[in-house]
Amino acid sequence: MEDGRHLIATTLSSSAQIHAKYGGVVPEVAAREHALAILPVVDAVLTESSLTLQDLDAIAVTQGPGLLGALLVGVTFAKTLGAALNIPVIGVHHLEAHLYANALVDALHFPALALLVSGGHTSLLLWRDYLQWELLGETRDDAAGEAFDKGARILGLGYPGGPEIERLARQAEKKSLHLPIANLGDTLDFSFSGVKTATQALWKDHSDEPEEVAYALQQAVIKALVKNVEKALNRYPVEHLYVAGGVSANQALAEALRHLGQVRNIHIHIPPTAYCTDNAAMVAALGYYLWQAGKSMGPFEGPHAVFPLV
Template sequence: MRILGIETSCDDTAAAVVENGRHLISSLRSSSAAIQQKFGGVVPEVAAREHVLSILPTVRDALHAAGMDWQDVDGVAVTRGPGLIGALLVGVTFAKSVGSALNRPVVGVHHLEAHLYANALIAPIQFPALALIVSGGHTTLAYWTDHGQLAVLGETLDDAAGEAFDKGARILGLPYPGGPAIERLADQARPDRSITLPVARLGADSLNFSFSGVKTRLRQLAADVPDRAPELAFALQEAVAEALTRNIERAYEKYPVAHLYLAGGVSANRRVREKLGDWASRRQVTLHVPPVELCTDNGAMVAALGYYRLTKGERLGREEGPQTPWPLREAMAGARGEESGTCC
């Protein structure tokens, strides 16, 4: 079953073809990041306009790279939310139009759950597992017991990990997107234990995250020691990686699983991978991380998740459109036909 996946939640227009939820046939992406750089971040109206211009050629190129024609598509999966409403509207409308024209089923998927399925393109998912999704707009920790069975354990209370990098980069005068720029600058840092940033403590039982304090302290230090930008970037990277690792350890104490899945744009950060890898090695847990090219938004992850949703009979209704905001716990409860709530 060959699924066409379409992703337009933010500034990347992406399309891919995946067979049976596991085998990546083609994956193409058109990014408006270069256009957004002049604004220092994503402007929703600009992103939506670029999606309108890019979506048809991107999908055509993905099908061509797969050696397929439109009629060879067995189903369509599209990111329904969360994200920028204008950007999502472009993708969902296009996907529904393709489905209607070809008489193929269409399913809308949750962006965060889709990120995890980048791992399914490398090897079958092993349940039960802990799942950590870290991206520009979201930081979510979940207990993953089966396809469509994610119980949210903790979320960000303010800035997400990716936002901490983007806003930190802006403070340090670095370009958008901030994550790669922070990593490059941190590589130039000299050892200096006197420059550190706080890791929020939200209570012994809390598995939530908070990164706003890191941003505030970084701004103060940038004013005090403006000539130490590499060391400040290094400290920011360490604080984010430490916050993620601490909550993984706390979650593991409650759910001692054998597998940890990492996903989202921040999972491309080398220091985050190293620190979680060290933790996993100590705990004899297998850490699963997608290739860097599948960490950021892409159509392959959408197609992979879409396969499992379509085979369960899920469909995007004629009157259904983008959904944002769309909390992951609410999406998971809806998939089970339950009321939303906290985990366990």
């Protein structure tokens, strides 16, 4: 990564197919796969870029949140390499990094609202400038992506659940089933645990209509997300909304937000699918701005499995 926006080279090693056998991520397996993949991935990206390790000015690494074993592999590797090269290592917050996937597409515009939607987290932020934001609301229990994953398990679908729910929802014809969304009053918080329970009840009565149940679940999650974005826009009349995280790859959500953008005359920014899910490019992008601000990991800093945004 150069200048926080110019992606020189990137590569990806995924263990999703291995975890799919277990219906979800197995922490020990994830750590082992990280350890096996990290050297080949670094070699591959250096080859693609025609650069050497000596050309690097800094190294960015995900410091958290996440599975501790997998994080430990990355942080240990990055800090060891940084020490050998005598260059700074920048610890990056995984969720904040998702926002900077948008910087890979176009220049960022501030102030803006930002909607973070992933398997483990759902947050709404007021993004004032690079490295400057305010948390407006977050999930009180399950995240949006978690609701899709649990819904997929209820319907007997594969892992990861989000793409499976979206695939099935596209096949719905009647679209007559509905699920409730949580009413959290005047806050900008989210709650998706109730929709999981409601999906179980709906599936019990409509197990012969999996497409309709999947559509109802998808619409309930989208409605909850869009509702809070609308409320936030009423309070903070910005001109840009940035969406990030794995769930931002959901095309029905993208269509709903783009429709909102047309109605409210604001610009909706959603990264390409490859940058919606977890990727190193977004980590490097945020790492650049932290590096410019003089941030780096201390010698005794390590990974954080739990790493609050604030």
